[in-house]
Amino acid sequence: MTSTRTTEHDRALLAAATRGDTEGARAALAAGARVEARDAEGRTALLLAASADHVDTARALVAAGADPDAQDARDDSPWLVTGVTGSVDMMRVLLPANPDLTLRNRYGGIALIPAAERGQVDYVRALLRATDIDVDHVNYLGWTALLEAVILGDGGRAHQEIVELLVTAGATPGLADGDGVTALEHAERRGFDRIAGLLRAVR
Structure with a gap:
C-alpha cells in the first residue's frame, strides 16, 4: 500500500x-x-x-x-x-x-558545446564567467566548442561572438577535428570571413 x-x-x-x-x-x-x-x-x-x-x-x-x-x-x-x-x-x-562540469551527453559533449553550436551567446558568456568549464573539451565527434560553433554554426553575428568569447577564454584555435581540419580551415572553407579573421589573429 x-x-x-x-x-x-x-x-x-x-x-x-x-x-x-x-x-x-x-x-x-x-x-x-x-x-x-x-x-x-x-x-x-x-x-x-x-x-x-x-x-x-x-x-x-x-x-x-x-x-x-x-x-x-x-x-x-x-x-x-x-x-x-x-x-x-x-x-x-x-x-x-x-x-x-565534465558530465558528457550522448555525443560526448559538455554543456558548453551545444550552446556554442546553437549560438547561445548569453549562455556561453555567463557560463565562461561563472565556471572553469573546459573550453577545449573534445566530444565523440572530435569537436571542441570552437569547432562546433564553426562547423555547425551559420557564420553570423551570434557565432562570431561565441568564437570571440571562446578564444578570449583560452580556447585553442589550432585544435583540429578527427580529420585534421582546424576551426580556421573550416571557417575559410565556409566563407566565414569574420570568424576566420578572429582565428587568424590568435594563431
Whole structure:
C-alpha cells in the first residue's frame, strides 16, 4: 500500500514539474514523492523542469536536494540541458547544486558545446564567467566548442561572438577535428570571413 501511494506521489511530482507547478511539486514532495523519481524515459522532475525552463520549480527542487547531474535514458541531465535551451536563469539556479562540469551527453559533449553550436551567446558568456568549464573539451565527434560553433554554426553575428568569447577564454584555435581540419580551415572553407579573421589573429 505504501509503495502504491509513493508511486502516485512520484507521478504527481513529475507532472507538476512538467507543467511548472511549483506549489504542486512542493505538495507532492511533502506527501512523500521521491525527489529523484523518474518517468518512463528516466527523466527526473528537475530534468523535466529544466527542459521546459520552469525556473521557479527547478529552484524548489534544488532546494529539496534534486541532483543536477541525474541523466535519463538519452544521457540528458538538468545541467546538460541548459546548454541546449541556453537558459542563463536555469544555469544560475543549478550552479549552487554543484553540477559536474565534465558530465558528457550522448555525443560526448559538455554543456558548453551545444550552446556554442546553437549560438547561445548569453549562455556561453555567463557560463565562461561563472565556471572553469573546459573550453577545449573534445566530444565523440572530435569537436571542441570552437569547432562546433564553426562547423555547425551559420557564420553570423551570434557565432562570431561565441568564437570571440571562446578564444578570449583560452580556447585553442589550432585544435583540429578527427580529420585534421582546424576551426580556421573550416571557417575559410565556409566563407566565414569574420570568424576566420578572429582565428587568424590568435594563431
